[in-house]
Amino acid sequence: MMALVLPLGSVPAPMYSTLLTHVLIFLCIFSALCLSSDHEIHPLDSLTASELTQVQTIVNNSICSTSCQSLSFHYVGLHEPDKPIVLSWLSDKDSTKVPPRQAFVLARINFKNHELIVDLNASAIISNKVHDGHGYPLLNFAEQSAANRLPLTYAPFIASIKKRGLKLEEVICQSFTIGWFGEQKTKRIVREMCYYLDGTINLYMRPIEGITLTVDLDEMKIIGYRDRLIVPVPKAEGTDYREVKQKQPVSSPIKPITMLQPHGPSFNIEGHVVSWADWKFHLDFDMRVGPILSLASIYDLEKDESRSVMYRGFISELFVPYMDLTEEWYYRTYFDSGEYGFGLCAAPLLPSSDCPENAVFFDGYSMSQDGTPRKLPNIICIFERYAGDILWRHTEGAIPGKVFTEVRPEVSLIVRMVSAVGNYDYIVDWEFRQTGTIKVNIGLTGLLEVRAEAYTYKDQIGEEVYGTLLAENTLGSYHDHFLNFHLDLDVDNPANSFVKTKLQTTAVMDKRSPRRSYWTVVSETSKTESDARINLGSGAAELLVVNPNKKTEMGNYVGYRLLPGSVVNTLLSDDDYPEVRAGFTKYNVWVTPYNKSEKWAGGTYADQSRGDDNLAVWSLRNREIENKDIVIWYTLGFHHVPYQEDFPVMPTINNGFELRPTNFFEHNPVLKVKQLAKVKWLKCCKECRHNLTADIDPLA
């Protein structure tokens, strides 16, 4: 969820009048198109604030009028209409009615997990299912806050703090999900991990180790407490990352540099539909998964038609296992999406810092524990990027007496969200390129999860510490990040096949050539799900999604291919509990037939899940996937061995992948892209341009 609101409501924080000018330009450009909130509703539009309020009212009235001992909301999102309905609406908007608006709700009602489908047109709950399987829904903010306050009034904890010589008022606790390690019975519990401020805002660098504090979220009380050992709390000095707190000397500043678009952006936004260059897609926000890109299609100049590429793409789950076996750490195997809400943790983006000056910003909505809509301002930005890259070029010097050079600079469109899930900040970029490529880049920054230990120098360490000594008493724990992407490609229609093309060495034994070897391509179409589970890194291959019902004029199947970035595979053993729960990490690529209910690779109830309802299990059915509406699930990973450079805040590290047209177009789709028009300064500007000045705007 929720409704994207337009730039009017999300104009960047107090800024220069110059930026206002900018915004005014945007307003001029967009006003006719998108500033009306009464744009035609799109079947995939997230729920609006008023729709969310309606959901709250309907649920309250239906549930609480009868037996509402306790009701808390954990997820509300659009219950999407069936895909054929959306596609038929898309192909004939005029005569097709927008399907009924429905919400999907995960709620705890009287301490049971309920899945509700709320029909907004009918103002009624049309489905109310109790989940009696394992696992629990996402945690909401209110219960985490309540749990985080419990230790501060809990006598044994107060004693522990006193024993350590710390000030209680400087202690901050956080709720940590606890995974599952074979327990027969579970309760809805979290562990509280507490940190120390006292001279820094970088609490994550000051863990108060040795304490295990367990909270029952349903009862909202502490049900377990153990103070195992006292470890020095790492010092505050050197941990605060705020600019105002930095002492001299500081780095020499870089002179101002900005992306300038004097005529405004080349994209267009109507409702939630973004058009740029030949691309068109629907953009929305969901409190669980963050940005959702739907119905991405590209206009084919030669064929004069818009061609579908992707029905829906989003991050279906994130798995972050730590590799530290100590008593207070072993359980840290987070599902950032299914436990904490990747969208729920979206950070408001700072204009001119998180996104360049030419960006526009969007709001989203989540909801409070009681179902009240909560506005998340400026959580998505869109901008065009020109990074000085080259789309294509050639210098031809073979023709005597002549040299021809043709160059096209590359401009692309970025859709960005940042999710700050506790200590980590994930930067999610969906990049649309003129070539037809969709590139996803994930940036990891923010703060490490560190463990305090007595050590102040590496040579003192004589035991296994599961991490790198980053600073005095500070161990940066080894860990992974795995992000699974749900990529429902519809290459020129939903019926597609997955083709693995191996690059295979052939030995030349028969003297037919002076060569002794070469490679050729061997293509295999995956018949069923098991054929398409792939671990990359073992042998060269190209991974294609083709439309087996459509060929190019040359007779090649039209397709797109998945190009992985750095390949990272899980290192956990198959029988380890976290691995069973996050089964999607076992392969880099999975292909399933489309099934509306299979959205979240870690399962709907990720918190304390047991791996009995996730992608790995769905895929065991080994369904047919040839010439079907298929979904690609790509697992992108990071192994993170921390180094001292990651302290006290981490420089961004990146990994990503691409979806690239592959015999999709008859020829290079950017052959006819024009030179980039150049900025020409009018007289007034020319005269004063070199007098431009700059000012520091700390924004902090």
Place this chain on the structure above:
Amino acid sequence: MMALVLPLGSVPAPMYSTLLTHVLIFLCIFSALCLSSDHEIHPLDSLTASELTQVQTIVNNSICSTSCQSLSFHYVGLHEPDKPIVLSWLSDKDSTKVPPRQAFVLARINFKNHELIVDLNASAIISNKVHDGHGYPLLNFAEQSAANRLPLTYAPFIASIKKRGLKLEEVICQSFTIGWFGEQKTKRIVREMCYYLDGTINLYMRPIEGITLTVDLDEMKIIGYRDRLIVPVPKAEGTDYREVKQKQPVSSPIKPITMLQPHGPSFNIEGHVVSWADWKFHLDFDMRVGPILSLASIYDLEKDESRSVMYRGFISELFVPYMDLTEEWYYRTYFDSGEYGFGLCAAPLLPSSDCPENAVFFDGYSMSQDGTPRKLPNIICIFERYAGDILWRHTEGAIPGKVFTEVRPEVSLIVRMVSAVGNYDYIVDWEFRQTGTIKVNIGLTGLLEVRAEAYTYKDQIGEEVYGTLLAENTLGSYHDHFLNFHLDLDVDNPANSFVKTKLQTTAVMDKRSPRRSYWTVVSETSKTESDARINLGSGAAELLVVNPNKKTEMGNYVGYRLLPGSVVNTLLSDDDYPEVRAGFTKYNVWVTPYNKSEKWAGGTYADQSRGDDNLAVWSLRNREIENKDIVIWYTLGFHHVPYQEDFPVMPTINNGFELRPTNFFEHNPVLKVKQLAKVKWLKCCKECRHNLTADIDPLA
């Protein structure tokens, strides 16, 4: 080689007065620093035009005064002083004299391969060695041009052209190196492959197949001719990539977008030494390898000292094997650096297209066949990039009632060269980041090498064709690109060790934890060269270069690590001739002890080499590499299965790697980087800013 000349001589082609204003700003900024050609000479400066002339004179006088039946220059470059001499000069410039200027020359004298060392101070050849081993030096342009003209007056070829119904005046021939396939005796020969224009400048899409034409370069005559079969020449229609040739409809234009730096760049150039942010490095150009980056060091704010990172980094060789066994194709296994000269093929960069508007340009020098210096204008550009990326960030929401957000946008410095080796254009970017990371990105664009065949539709193909049908009669041949990088890291001094850190799964059998597995790191220091030959892709590992004589305050060895991008390994068999010649492709990583003579991974005489003097052979000595001055050789690859989108000109594809500080700094070196100062418009500009206009400048 050669001397970098400064922007004065290389001001972008005829442009707007606005750009002139820009240039004038640059001039103001740089004039004091770098526009004097009499900057202090640096021992690693390439040879200047006048030094090249001196080399020519000395060689001519010495050689031709005695027995100069024939003399041709094939390579002239700086004969670098010994590393200790350069380092001692660097550490004490005032009292150390710049070592004598010397040139290294590869020349053919009376049809023999000579290696000359010319001392410019002594005005004498101080070493003249005849190479009586296998292989030949780089081809020069003059002999290629002469060879390319031969077919056009050769009666059998004229008859072949006539037989095909083609016009001789539209035929263009190119010299193709022929590799080595076990022949006992070799001559200095090339094959001529001819193409057809007639309505396009994209000759590479119009091969005239079926003819094998062999030229002896020493005798400069055709010594072999065979017209095996007639194949239709693919049509011209749809192949021309010039903007002026494109028919309607064309892609909708992107509105102007530019990188603006009203105060000019933040870098500084003195002679060949570039300073930016905390980086300082020497930049030069060599006609064989292209850009050379030397003595890269970074200023450590906390330690208040400049610390060495890399002594010298450059592309040591490129290997491009095709996978087509047909008689006219099997030999295509090019060494683009050692055969054609990667620097020699540098393309003049188009301002505002190849590099953004805020770039500055440099010239280089190569030489003609007779040794006369030849200026290569605008072949390197430098610019700062702001692509909207985030250096680091964090949003802290854990502290009740407060939200802190700190964000630092990322600005980096790019050094770019483009080498157009025949049909292919290689974009080489060396990116310096504020974090201490050096990132190399290679972009491949330009034109495919295609083979003509009778087929016009895929289903007609009933034999192995070694490629993809891209257009009528046009097969895009499967091939690879392997680039080997010579990376002489000197992490805080030359004595370094190579450490492979494996991420290793440990099973938990002993109930010490509810977990059943985790991973930890196991580090191995490579003792000898054989320990450090690594094929990536099999198991997770971190590849570090550490200084074993220096620790951080925490006790970690200071280091840098190599982060590969997409891992690509050779698919040729070990015994195949091209693989033996390009032995450096057998591993992604090699480590050798520094040896001044080991520069070019494919050997000095790459043309028709037999693999007896290259990196793979040097490494067989299995020298000690622990705590030594070591060189890392990284092989970056691309497998290229062409698709229709690559026709008639290829969208850029990218691969790269990073060198990243790893416990090199005590903590995050960009913690104290300030917010990017924002552009503030003066009144005059504010008023007219939204009136800025744009014009198309086709530049073509």
